[in-house]
């Protein structure tokens with residue numbers, strides 16, 4: 001197996017004026033404080049939301065000792081004898097008497113265990129003759145009994161603050177009679193495409209025009225993050241239009257994402273406008289695709305000017321915007337996880353930029369990941385991104401990669 005030298009990225013090896021991916025990610029995360037506005041929601045609107053305060057048990061669950069089986073409730077001491085059936089207990093309709101020596105109560109799953117009884121025998125394990133039963137096997141004391149409070153006791157911390165609420169959490173809160181939760185409010189994200197060449201879907205293409213695809217990928221990736229979205233549409237390539245869009249977004253959004261117009265061309269107004277209206281934190285990163293990525297602030301609004309190339313939009317979103325939004329949401333592990341893999345195909349790469357190439361990864365029978373390229377790695381080739389299920393991450397110092405080299409991958413699962 002061929003391994004590339006594992007050189008640590010140092011600032012000296014970076015092209016001037018650019019940051020390493022890790023430095024840029026650190027700058028983004030260091031500049032963000034989690035949002036601290038809360039809202040109270042009914043449980044049915046709270047799936048996926050982040051709990052702002054711990055949830056405590058208000059009562060014991062189960063609220064009453066009850067049967068785990070359809071059968072007969074009895075005193076364990078009597079389990080060897082013939083027992084007289086004195087009544088029936090249904091879930092929701094308790095038996096109100098007391099089981100005395102030599103007696104039992106017909107009982108259904110979930111019904112309150114009658115006073116006097118301490119065990120339940122499954123109906124499959126008894127012989128019934130009229131109003132009399134006899135157990136056909138042995139029974140342990142307390143068998144098939146679910147005790148009051150064995151799930152939770154009043155005051156127990158059921159969920160810590162910061163928990164992303166899932167289906168089990170919401171069911172558990174409902175079992176406590178809790179009907180609302182206090183969660184952090186959603187992050188508000190405005191997004192737009194910039195470019196005079198862009199045509200909205202549903203309109204015929206004029207000469208030199210292309211369809212706007214970036215808003216669709218951005219919308220879909222934002223959807224996985226459960227944010228409030230403000231779709232600002234297509235912004236034309238004039239300083240006035242870009243400025244107006246920025247001002248409008250900052251009125252309501254916590255984050256503004258643009259795509260296109262961030263490079264050095266004569267119709268690239270995004271970075272200039274950010275400089276004029278807000279503050280630029282960084283603008284160039286030594287990686288591919290996505291070298292020009294403008295990050296800064298417009299007042300209290302975080303700003304990400306993503307490059308226009310469609311694959312670059314997706315890479316920069318996943319590496320920079322997604323962790324930023326997760327941090328704003330109060331989540332503590334925002335960076336995407338990476339895994340070791342063996343690259344089964346040779347890859348072309350020039351040293352000087354870290355590469356995020358598109359790959360197809362599979363595990364072999366030993367659990368080892370293997371990855372192969374999707375082919376054309378142009379940052380305009382969305383089809384290559386669509387065929388991929390991971391990024392192949394190639395360090396800045398590396399050149400071409402031989403088949404059999406150990407690499408690192410970022411699987412897309414859960415990311416988009």
Ligand SMILES: Nc1nc2c(c(=O)[nH]1)N[C@H]1C(S)=C(S)[C@@H](COP(=O)(O)OP(=O)(O)OC[C@H]3O[C@@H](n4cnc5c(N)ncnc54)[C@H](O)[C@@H]3O)O[C@H]1N2
Nearest residue numbers: 193195211212213214260261262263268291307308309312
């Ligand atoms: N002289 C230089 N030129 C370029 C450089 C450079 O360093 N020096 N960097 C290149 C790289 S790398 C990238 S990435 C792009 C980024 O440029 P912009 O952010 O200014 O993006 P645009 O020029 O507006 O668009 C690039 C490309 O993407 C297409 N595009 C834009 N928006 C959309 C959209 N919403 N849907 C689909 N496709 C879109 C656009 O038509 C262009 O083909 O700059 C390089 N140039």
Ligand code: MOO
Nearest residue numbers: 289290291312379
């Ligand atoms: O960095 Mo650009 O995003 O390669 O295409």
